[in-house]
Amino acid sequence: MRFPSTRQEAEAWFRRYGWSPERDIGAEADVLVQKAREQAAEYGVSYVVSEFARDFIRSFGGLRILFDDSPENHFVAKPGFAYKGGAEGIEEFSGELGESLFPLGFDTYDGAVMLVDGRGRFFLMHHTGNYYLGDDALQAVTNFMTADMQDAEDFYV
Template sequence: MRYPTTRQEAEAWFRRYGWSPERDIGAEADVLIRKAQEQAADDGVTLTPSEHARAFVRNYGGLKIFFRESPENYFVAKPELPFEGDAEEIKELSEALGEELFPLGYDTYDGAALLVDGRGRYFLLHHTGNYYLADDALQAVLNFLRGDTQDAEDFYA
């Protein structure tokens, strides 16, 4: 299976999973964001969503976007922390970048978490390291699916 290479192909790809540019889950986004904040608070970490985080959750929240049509491996667009200790790792990466990050979703294969900072830069928290994905939500999810990343250290403050 070939992943999309143009924005038009990417939009068509994501529409298959229920996404559209005008999609808005409304108040449900606030509930999802609060749950993520509560989960982080249980680990002693405060996570504050930026407007970029809120916009992403409103537009993508609740979607499942499959990797290579594999039923056991997909991206879940929910701001949850899949592993214990993720909140602390997000805080550490936030400090290194000089920008607060907020979780947006994760993959079900290895729990890699998609994050966004207050400047609209999207990052990936992964057990192999931290990575930059893009400055655009659609491109970030697409790069996540394709594994097209750049070392997050290149963006440290």
């Protein structure tokens, strides 16, 4: 399987899974945001929802995008986290960046969580560390899929 290497190829790839530049799930995005906030509250954590988080969820929310050759490895664009301890990890990562992060979704292989801050920077929280994915939503999802990322420590305060 060959992964997208250009923006056009990435757009074509994601369209196969229901995404388009015009996609807007409307009020359903608010429901997804609320569920993520409730999930975090169970662990005593709260999230700030930026315009970047809302825009991403309106565009990608609810999608399940194949990430590699393994049919079990998808990015699930469902705000929240896959594993216990995710809320605390996001809170700690937010502190390291000096910016609130909001979880946008996770991969089904190892539960890595894609996040965005209030400045529109996309990050990944993975068991191997924290990573920067980019400042553009489509590019960030592509970078997550292709593991093209840089260490987030470069962005710590």
